[in-house]
Structure formats: structure tokens, C-alpha cells
Amino acid sequence: MNVTIKDVAQRAHVAPSTVSRVIADNPRISKETKERVFKAMEELGYYPNAIARSLASKMTYTIGLIMPRSAEDAFSNPFFPEVMRGISVVAHNEKYDLLISTSGNEEEEKQAVIDMVKGRRVDGIVLLCSRTTDELIPWLREEKFPFTVIGKPLDSKGVCWVDNDNIGASRLATNYLIKHGHREIAFISGSLEFVVSLDRLDGYKLALEENNIPFDKELVAQDEFSEDGGYNAMMRILKQKKPTAVVVTDDIMSFGVIRAAIDYGLKVPQDVSLIGFNNIPLSAYANPPLTTIDISTFDLGVKSAELLLKNIKNKDFVADHIIVPVKLIERKSCIKR
Amino acid sequence: MNVTIKDVAQRAHVAPSTVSRVIADNPRISKETKERVFKAMEELGYYPNAIARSLASKMTYTIGLIMPRSAEDAFSNPFFPEVMRGISVVAHNEKYDLLISTSGNEEEEKQAVIDMVKGRRVDGIVLLCSRTTDELIPWLREEKFPFTVIGKPLDSKGVCWVDNDNIGASRLATNYLIKHGHREIAFISGSLEFVVSLDRLDGYKLALEENNIPFDKELVAQDEFSEDGGYNAMMRILKQKKPTAVVVTDDIMSFGVIRAAIDYGLKVPQDVSLIGFNNIPLSAYANPPLTTIDISTFDLGVKSAELLLKNIKNKDFVADHIIVPVKLIERKSCIKR
DNA sequence: CACCTTAGTGAAACCGATTGCAATTACTTA
DNA sequence: TAAGTAATTGCAATCGGTTTCACTAAGGTG
Numbered sequence: 001m002n003v004t005i006k007d008v009a010q011r012a013h014v015a016p017s018t019v020s021r022v023i024a025d026n027p028r029i030s031k032e033t034k035e036r037v038f039k040a041m042e043e044l045g046y047y048p049n050a051i052a053r054s055l056a057s058k059m060t061y062t063i064g065l066i067m068p069r070s071a072e073d074a075f076s077n078p079f080f081p082e083v084m085r086g087i088s089v090v091a092h093n094e095k096y097d098l099l100i101s102t103s104g105n106e107e108e109e110k111q112a113v114i115d116m117v118k119g120r121r122v123d124g125i126v127l128l129c130s131r132t133t134d135e136l137i138p139w140l141r142e143e144k145f146p147f148t149v150i151g152k153p154l155d156s157k158g159v160c161w162v163d164n165d166n167i168g169a170s171r172l173a174t175n176y177l178i179k180h181g182h183r184e185i186a187f188i189s190g191s192l193e194f195v196v197s198l199d200r201l202d203g204y205k206l207a208l209e210e211n212n213i214p215f216d217k218e219l220v221a222q223d224e225f226s227e228d229g230g231y232n233a234m235m236r237i238l239k240q241k242k243p244t245a246v247v248v249t250d251d252i253m254s255f256g257v258i259r260a261a262i263d264y265g266l267k268v269p270q271d272v273s274l275i276g277f278n279n280i281p282l283s284a285y286a287n288p289p290l291t292t293i294d295i296s297t298f299d300l301g302v303k304s305a306e307l308l309l310k311n312i313k314n315k316d317f318v319a320d321h322i323i324v325p326v327k328l329i330e331r332k333s334c335i336k337r
Numbered sequence: 338m339n340v341t342i343k344d345v346a347q348r349a350h351v352a353p354s355t356v357s358r359v360i361a362d363n364p365r366i367s368k369e370t371k372e373r374v375f376k377a378m379e380e381l382g383y384y385p386n387a388i389a390r391s392l393a394s395k396m397t398y399t400i401g402l403i404m405p406r407s408a409e410d411a412f413s414n415p416f417f418p419e420v421m422r423g424i425s426v427v428a429h430n431e432k433y434d435l436l437i438s439t440s441g442n443e444e445e446e447k448q449a450v451i452d453m454v455k456g457r458r459v460d461g462i463v464l465l466c467s468r469t470t471d472e473l474i475p476w477l478r479e480e481k482f483p484f485t486v487i488g489k490p491l492d493s494k495g496v497c498w499v500d501n502d503n504i505g506a507s508r509l510a511t512n513y514l515i516k517h518g519h520r521e522i523a524f525i526s527g528s529l530e531f532v533v534s535l536d537r538l539d540g541y542k543l544a545l546e547e548n549n550i551p552f553d554k555e556l557v558a559q560d561e562f563s564e565d566g567g568y569n570a571m572m573r574i575l576k577q578k579k580p581t582a583v584v585v586t587d588d589i590m591s592f593g594v595i596r597a598a599i600d601y602g603l604k605v606p607q608d609v610s611l612i613g614f615n616n617i618p619l620s621a622y623a624n625p626p627l628t629t630i631d632i633s634t635f636d637l638g639v640k641s642a643e644l645l646l647k648n649i650k651n652k653d654f655v656a657d658h659i660i661v662p663v664k665l666i667e668r669k670s671c672i673k674r
Numbered sequence: 675c676a677c678c679t680t681a682g683t684g685a686a687a688c689c690g691a692t693t694g695c696a697a698t699t700a701c702t703t704a
Numbered sequence: 705t706a707a708g709t710a711a712t713t714g715c716a717a718t719c720g721g722t723t724t725c726a727c728t729a730a731g732g733t734g
Contacts, residue, residue, distance in 0.1 A: 002455075004720055015684045020722055028682060050456030051397070052720035054388045055689050062436070067425075078618075081418040088439040097458075098437040099399070102425040118339075119387030120690095121434075255622055281415075285592055287624040341690055352714045357692055367712065389690030392719050457720095 003044045012040035023048060054120070062097040063087075063308060064122035066113060066136075077225060077252060078280040079297055080128065083150060086301020087126060094309055096123075110136060117145050124312045126150065126304050146311040148304045152321070154195055160311060162304040162322045164295045166196055169326040170203025170247065171210075173275045173293050176328060177245040178211050181337045182273060186219040186243035188233045188257060190250060197222065200249045200277075219243055223253070230256025238264050244337060245273040251280045251292055254333075258286070273334040289331035299324045340381045349377035360385060391457070399434040400424075400645060401459035403450055403473075414562060414589060415617040416634055417465065420487060423638020424463060431646055433460075447473060454482050461649045463487065463641050483648040485641045489658070491532055497648060499641040499659045501632045503533055506663040507540025508547075510584050510612045510630050513665060515548050518674045519582035519610060523556040525570045525594060526586040534559065537586045537614075556580055560590070567593025575601050581674060582610040588617045588629055591670075595623075610671040626668035636661045 005023075009016040014033060021029050022037040040046070054060045065087065067080065084098075091098055099122050103109035113136055116122045124146035127136060134154075140147045141158055149161040177185050187204045189197040201220070208215055218240045223229035230253030237243065238260065248254040254276040258268050266272050268288060276283060279294035303322045311317045346353040351370060358366050359374040377383070391397045402424065404417065421435075428435055436459050438449035450473055453459045461483035464473060471491075477484045478495055486498040514522050524541045526534040538557070545552055555577045560566035567590030574580065575597065585591040591613040595605050603609050606625060613620060616631035640659045648654045 002720090005722095006720080016721080017685080017723075018683060021683090024722085030682060033682080047451070047455035049392075049720050050452070050458050051388055051391045052689090053722080055386075055392050055691085056720080056722040058689080058722095060388070078415065078418070081415075088437065092439045092441065098439075100425065100435040100437060102429045102435075104429065114384070115387070118384035121387050282619045282622060285619060285623050287622065339690095342692095343690080353691080354693075354715080355713060358713090361692085365712065370712080386690050389719090390692080392721085393690080393692040395692095395719075 002049075003046050005046070005048070007044055008037065008040045008046045011044060012037045058120070060121060060123050061095060062099045062122050063091055063305070063312075064113075064116040064125040065098055065100045066109060066125060066127050067100065067102050077250075078282070079278055082280075082297040083128065083301035083304075086298040086303075087305040088301075090302050090305035090309070096309070110139075113140070117143060124148075124308045126308055146308060148308045148311065150300055150304050151194075151196055152199075156321065158319045160307045160320050162300055162307060162324060163196075164300070164324050164326050166199035167203040167206065169277070169293050169295065170200035170249070171207045172203075172326070172328060173247050173277070174204045174207035175210070176291075177247065177273060177275060177334065178207060178213070180245070180273065180334055182245035183213055184219070184241065184243045184245070185213075186221070186234075186237050186241070186246035188221050188223070188230060188237070188246060188248045188253060190225045190229070190253075191222055197249065200247075204247055216241070225250055225253065227252055227256040227259070229253055231260045233257070234260035235264070238266075243272060245275075245334070247275055249277045251276040251278045251283045251290060254290055254292075255282075255286065269333050269335045273337075275334060279329050283329075284331065286333075288333045291331045291333045292329050294327045294329050296324045296326065339386075340383050341386070342383075344381055345374065345377045345383045348381060349374045395457070397458060397460050398432060399436045399459050400428055400642070400649075401450075401453040401462040402435055402437045403446060403462060403464050404437065404439050414587075415619070416587075416615055419617075419634040420465065420638035420641075423635040423640075424642040425638075427639050427642035427646070433646070447476075450477070454480060461485075461645045463645055483645060485645045485648065487637055487641050488531075488533055489536075493658065495656045497644045497657050499637055499644060499661060500533075501637070501663050502660050503536035504540040504543065506614070506630050506632065507537035507584065507586070508544045509540075509663070509665060510614070511541045511544035512547070513628075514582040514584065514610060514612060514671065515544060515550070517582070517610065517671055520550055521556070521578065521580045521582070522550075523558070523571075523574050523578070523580035523583040524586075525558050525560070525567060525574070525583060525590060527562045527566070527590070528559055534586065537584075541584055553578070562587055562590065564589055564593040564596070566590055568597045570594070571597035572601070575603075580609060582612070582671065584612055586614045588613040588615045588620045588627060591627055591629075592619075592623065606670050606672045610674075612671055616666050620666075621668065623670075625670045628668045628670045629666050631664045631666050633661045633663065 005016050005019045009019045014037060019037055022034050088098055101112035101116060103112045116125060127147060127149045137153050137159055149159060152161050152163040153159060174185060189200055192198055205215055219237060221233035221236050223233040230248060234257040246257060248257050254274060257274060261268050261272050268274055276290045276292035279292045283290035283292050303324060307320060307322060342353045342356045346356045351374060355366060355370065356374055359371050425435055438453060440446035440449045453462060464484060464486045474490050474496055486496060489498050489500040490496060511522060526537055529535055542552055556574060558570035558573050560570040567585060571594040583594060585594050591611060594611060598605050598609050605611055613627045613629035616629045620627035620629050640661060644657060644659060
């Protein structure tokens with residue numbers, strides 16, 4: 001068997017409780033005893049059992065990450081790795097680990113959260129997914145379990161969340177196109193089931209309104225967050241209208257939009273300008289390099305983790321939220337007309 | 338406090354051990370008792386505590402993932418998310434979770450592994466990193482702890498690993514260029530500290546040899562696995578030689594190589610052809626679209642996880658390895674001359 | 675000098691499960 | 705009818721720690 005705290009205690013001629021206190025660096029233990037215990041630990045090659053420790057102390061020093069839908073989707077969109085990167089940097093600094101549970105569907109996702117929370121496997125949770133239909137948020141709130149959400153939830157009362165100003169960002173993007181002389185501007189997003197899509201649609205409408213451009217729902221389409229999704233959405237629009245520019249709320253989708261335009265005999269940006277969202281690494285190298293809204297994905301991860309840790313440490317931490325700024329990155333996919 | 342197995346036992350008028358057996362679906366418990374216990378669990382909203390369970394059963398149902406270097410680097414290279422995707426799909430199917438520990442440097446990395454293993458936090462480990470200097474592998478082998486490595490380790494005796502045939506893949510890439518009439522072929526890779534770089538260099542040399550092309554070390558350069566790394570390496574080569582083609586062992590680096598060529602007044606592929614490695618999503622959309630070696634990154638993850646789980650379940654599973662096939666993806670970055 | 679702190683340590687309960695072994699009952703079998 | 709066996713279930717030890725409370729001895733106070 002492995003060497004336990006009792007073995008150490010025996011060797012150092014102290015009680016197990018004393019060894020435990022030495023590990024926790026309890027100030028009530030004398031220097032001499034500490035040294036004796038450390039020596040014994042060293043000699044025996046002792047290493048504390050994290051599981052046993054968690055059981056007794058009810059702390060796990062790990063934070064749970066819930067990826068949206070299937071893991072397959074999640075990792076193929078660079079948004080998620082990037083936000084994970086932010087989270088893991090903070091977690092690592094604070095000596096927390098990440099427990100990732102991947103789920104196939106909404107039902108499994110809920111189960112995964114329950115497993116983590118009720119199974120006491122994590123000290124807190126970051127939700128990477130806020131669908132409008134999310135039952136998770138009310139549940140977690142009711143359980144009084146620490147969690148933060150990336151993406152403002154529909155009902156944000158009493159929950160910690162981190163997000164961009166999506167309405168503002170979309171308005172910024174649309175206004176940019178309008179200032180470039182476009183008036184027939186299409187808007188392509190993911191499913192309106194997501195709050196983010198809703199908000200960006202609002203921002204788009206707002207910009208049109210400010211410039212007295214009538215809203216035309218034939219210029220708007222939703223589809224999956226994927227290259228194909230972008231392609232299909234653009235194709236549907238092109239069958240009805242001839243926009244001179246398009247706002248696409250995801251860079252990956254933008255690639256599909258470009259492909260659709262080309263298949264339709266249109267050149268980007270000569271015939272149709274295009275502004276994306278997220279500024280994924282790919283965007284800079286695309287053809288043409290994509291003008292896009294940088295949403296500071298990394299920071300989204302960082303802030304969500306920071307907020308969560310605050311929440312974990314302060315029992316009675318109040319609900320809070322953080323708005324992460326966006327930035328328009330000008331490249332070559334938009335022209336004046 | 339939370340409802341425990343004892344509460345359930347009391348309510349169902351049985352002993353805690355019986356409840357435990359019901360949870361484990363032990364066939365020696367009668368149907369009636371099972372039903373009674375299930376009912377009690379239902380009524381009390383009982384949920385087993387995973388930590389306590391792990392402590393007693395010594396199983397965690399989670400597998401540890403060690404990311405290379407800082408998490409920052411790890412997630413910014415699409416290779417890692419993709420292999421994680423493979424791992425998490427398998428893990429999810431087998432009801433395992435993923436515990437990710439990110440480390441800043443080699444020392445921390447080792448500590449992270451020790452934490453996981455000695456802390457009994459995981460049932461097995463997937464190493465995403467095989468430096469030639471790795472001390473981790475001998476250590477894990479000695480501890481008899483289940484683990485698999487992605488990337489063939491230098492000393493592969495008694496370890497489970499998954500990899501491509503890197504020598505063959507590199508030879509394939511090089512021969513492709515040779516068949517296209519190139520003879521001044523440069524080779525750019527990451528640090529030779531990595532086994533993979535070493536192997537690919539060997540494949541490159543092999544192809545040259547087969548075609549009676551002398552090896553010229555001025556055509557070879559190593560640098561970081563990044564866009565800048567590729568740029569710098571290519572610049573160093575261009576200062577000495579004028580290759581008509583180059584093998585780059587990482588697509589991200591390829592982008593830097595392209596940029597360097599352009600800065601040097603060279604066109605790709607007109608002046609210099611280029612073949613990459615990894616077939617990251619970016620490659621298809623690059624300018625020009627990158628001809629590259631697809632290494633089935635996803636499968637690398639899948640196979641490594643499968644191998645690990647076999648190892649966890651079969652106490653005396655023999656060391657094994659799996660070679661994942663590669664495929665040359667022809668696009669537009671190479672021309673005949 | 676009697677009493678009160680204070681520092682340092684140990685004993686034992688507890689965290690929430692699992693599991694080997696014993697015990698009980700009912701049923702065979704010789 | 706005594707004894708062996710199979711089917712169920714309970715007891716209690718165990719996993720490896722943490723933490724409350726009590727206790728001892730030393731030093732401080734009036």
C-alpha cells in the first residue's frame with residue numbers, strides 16, 4: 001500500500017492530526033515539530049491523497065467546465081479552445097485544475113452538471129453555453145453552487161456572467177459597413193435560440209434604424225455555427241436579394257459565406273463586402289483577410305474564471321458581471337462603394 | 338447537510354452496505370429490496386458523492402491530460418484542441434471525465450503529473466508531449482501507473498504510445514516535391530528536442546538519399562512551433578540559399594514561411610513550393626490553400642484514449658502502440674517545375 | 675501562590691462511501 | 705432429522721485525510 005499520513009505520524013512520533021496541521025502549515029505547530037514531520041515525509045516519500053483530502057475538507061481545488069453540445073462541435077470551433085486557454089491560465093495561477101465533462105445533448109449536459117455538483121467533484125462551474133432555454137442556470141442558482149456563465153443569460157438576476165456588449169458590437173460592425181456606403185446589408189447569425197444571436201440582431205437593427213435604412217427580413221438568415229451553416233444561410237439570402245455587404249456573427253460561418261458568394265459568381269470584397277465576428281486566428285490568413293470584430297475571447301475566459309474564483313472564496317459574494325470590450329479589426333474584406 | 342447513503346438506508350430500513358450494493362447493481366440483492374431502496378433514494382433526492390466513492394473504491398473515472406508547456410501555447414495550436422476532441426469523445430462514451438492540468442514549464446509539468454498520480458485523482462494519464470528529455474515516462478512506468486503517450490517516445494520500451502509514421506510521412510512529403518521536379522528542398526521543423534522533429538528530419542533525408550540528392554544542412558532550420566518561428570527559420574535559410582520548395586513540419590509555421598517568402602519578394606507557389614503538416618482547418622483557406630500532410634489528429638486522440646482505457650481495465654495489459662495513417666492533401670501550394 | 679492565558683499536541687469523531695466476512699433464513703439432501 | 709448450501713442482508717473495518725475539543729505544561733498576573 002501507499003504511505004499515508006499515519007505512517008508519517010508514526011515515524012515522526014506525533015499524531016496524524018499533527019501531520020495534517022503541518023501540511024496545512026498551521027501556525028500553532030512548533031518549528032521543531034514541523035521539521036521533524038517534514039523529514040519523515042521526505043524519508044517515506046509521502047504524498048497527500050487529494051481524494052481523501054477533498055472528502056474531509058469539502059474542497060476539491062478544481063473547477064468544472066461544461067462544453068456546449070457535443071465535445072466534437074466544441075473543440076472544432078476555435079472560440080472554445082481560446083476561452084479555455086483563458087480559463088486555464090487563471091486556474092493554473094490559483095492552483096486549480098480543470099475538470100471537463102463533455103456531453104452529447106442537452107439532457108446529458110444537465111446530467112454532467114448534476115454529476116459535478118451533487119457528486120462534489122468541483123468547487124465551481126463555468127458554463128460555456130447560454131441557450132435561451134437553459135434550465136441549468138436556475139438550477140445552479142437554487143443549489144447556491146458557485147458558477148459563472150460566459151455569455152449573458154436571458155434571466156441574469158443573481159448570476160455572475162461575462163460577456164461582450166453584443167448589441168454594441170453588432171451595431172459597430174453594421175455602422176462600419178454603412179459608413180462605407182452600403183445600404184443593402186445582410187445579417188447572418190447562428191440560431192436565435194442563443195442570446196448572443198438575438199443581441200447581435202438587435203444591434204444590427206439599431207444601426208439600420210439610426211441611419212434610416214428599413215429593416216428587411218429577407219436579408220436576414222440563421223443557420224448552424226459552421227462553415228456549411230454560413231454557406232447555406234448565404235445561399236438562401238442570395239436567392240432572394242443582392243446585398244452589397246453582410247454582417248456574419250461568426251468567422252467560421254464567414255468562410256462559408258465567402259464560398260457561397262464565389263459559387264454564386266460574386267467576388268469578395270468587390271461585389272460583396274463582409275465583416276465577421278470573433279477574430280479567430282484563421283481570419284487573418286483568409287482570402288481575403290477578414291475584417292472582423294475581435295471579442296477578446298481569451299479575456300472572456302480569464303474574467304469568467306476570476307469571477308468564479310472570487311465566488312468560491314467569498315461565500316457571500318454578490319452576483320456580478322463583466323463586460324469585455326470589443327475591437328474592430330480592419331483587414332481586406334470590406335470596400336467603399 | 339446533504340443526504341447520504343445512511344439517510345437512504347434508514348428510510349429504506351436497510352443497512353448502508355445494502356444501499357451501496359443497490360447502487361452498484363449487485364445481483365445478490367433481491368428485487369424487492371432494490372425497489373425499496375430506489376424509492377427511498379428518489380424520495381430523498383439522494384445523489385452519490387463521487388469523492389467518497391473514489392476514496393473507498395480507488396476508482397475515479399477520470400483520465401488526466403497533460404498539456405505541453407504552458408496552456409497558452411497548447412490551446413493556440415489547433416493540434417491540441419483537435420486531439421483533445423478525440424480523447425473526449427472516447428472518454429465520454431465510456432463515462433470518463435477529463436482532468437486537465439496545465440503547467441508553465443517542465444518542472445511544473447512534472448509536478449502536475451505527480452499530483453494526479455500520487456494524489457489518486459485520475460485512473461490514467463494521456464501525455465501530449467514527448468520531449469526527448471522527458472523524465473516523466475520512466476517515472477510513470479516505474480510507478481506502474483496506466484498512461485499512454487501521443488508521439489512515440491525515444492525509449493518506447495514498455496510504454497503505450499500512438500503516433501503517425503513520422504519518418505514515412507516526411508519522406509512522402511519530400512518525395513512529392515521531388516516528383517514535382519524540385520531538388521533544392523528546404524526543411525523547416527520545430528526544435529530537435531522533440532522526437533517528432535527528429536523523425537521527420539530523418540524522413541526528409543531518406544527521400545533525398547533515395548533520389549541521390551545531397552543533403553545540405555544550410556537548407557535545414559529549426560525554430561518555435563509558431564507563425565513567427567516559421568518566419569524566422571525561413572528568413573535564415575533564404576539568407577544562405579534559394580530553395581525552390583520547402584517542407585514545413587507544421588501548418589502554423591507554414592504561414593510564417595509564406596510571409597517570409599513574400600517579404601523576400603518571392604511568390605508562393607510560383608517561386609517556392611511548400612508542403613505543410615497537420616492539415617489544420619486553417620490550411621484549406623490559406624492563400625494559397627496549403628498542400629499538407631493530414632496526420633489524422635483526431636484519431637490520434639481517439640486511439641490514445643482507447644489504449645489508455647484498455648490499460649486501465651486490464652491490469653496486466655501489455656505495452657502496445659498504434660500507428661495512425663497519414664494522407665497527403667493536395668491543394669495549391671506546390672507546382673511542377 | 676493560586677489562577678488564568680497561551681502555545682503545542684493528541685484523541686477521536688467525521689467526511690461518505692465500499693467490501694470482506696459473518697449471520698440469518700430457507701431449502702436441499704442424505 | 706442433522707447437516708450442508710444458497711440466497712440475502714448486516715456489521716464493522718477501511719479508504720486517507722481534517723477538525724473539534726480536551727489536555728498538558730509553561731509563562732504571566734495580581
